[in-house]
Amino acid sequence: MDHLDEFDRHLLNLLSIDSRQTGKQLAEKIGLSPAACLRRVQRLRDIGAIEKEVAIVSPKVTGGLVTLLVMLELARGQPDLTDGLRRKLLKLPQVKKIYHVTGNADFVMILECASMEAYANLTEAHFYVDEIKGFDTIVVLRSYDPEPG
Amino acid sequence: MDHLDEFDRHLLNLLSIDSRQTGKQLAEKIGLSPAACLRRVQRLRDIGAIEKEVAIVSPKVTGGLVTLLVMLELARGQPDLTDGLRRKLLKLPQVKKIYHVTGNADFVMILECASMEAYANLTEAHFYVDEIKGFDTIVVLRSYDPEPG
DNA sequence: AACAGAATGCGAAATTATCGCAATTACGCG
């Protein structure tokens, strides 16, 4: 990955908060011409500094009214089994992210479910299996994202 | 939030994977004219179905070589103090997300730091304050995302 | 100090988004 200067970092910062800014808007904020900004952005895409650009869809629309953090403790022993488990869990539409972590838990998952009952059903269907020794659920009351700045 | 039909859901799905598609591209995929697609997308933005559009920056670039989950336990008492704390933490570039949660912890934060030492410095600078009673750190060994599709 | 490579700004050309408008569709209500 090539070298990035301050302009590049500034652009990445701006676009990571709002990727729909025009060259002109970017130009005013970082002090380059619109064309130079867009050339740099295109380059950032080409070299992979910008992995992708996506729309964040409201959980209300996706049906995810409840966000949950689940700490999964696995039965030790067979890496291939946990691999299969992980892949299975990642296929569930409620699963937004899985972290393999240190500590008591082996996995931390981020879920979005339509309701607590939907989550209860999910746990019954997927968490009471041999590979999983136990799990802790943390309910998210509210989430906060970094602000533009 | 208004009603969304199949076209809207299809658009949301497409844009949540790649928000940089032109009206023409969207039109070919969902079977409407480019103008109709873009009008619908604009409406999805207006009603908040699309919360925002962002660039995903490679962690290699952000310097985020280590991902951490931090469970913060706060000293109870003053909601305004914790509000200020939260806002302060959200301003740190390492902080990617803060969840206000149920359970022993009050906040769960997702951090990306350049190194464990950088994280140690961050804890020393920000976690040893009156508002924070204690914290637990979970190191992410690897993260997994759902596949598109 | 000279040179080569890279990046810049400017303006033209191409692509894309937005707007107005007439026609079509969807739908509630008499």
Next chain:
DNA sequence: CGCGTAATTGCGATAATTTCGCATTCTGTT
């Protein structure tokens, strides 16, 4: 059923944005 209203569509035309070529400026090296 049929009418009328409101919403949505497609089709240009217009406006905005991006992309490109090119001469110039900046950078770093020998």
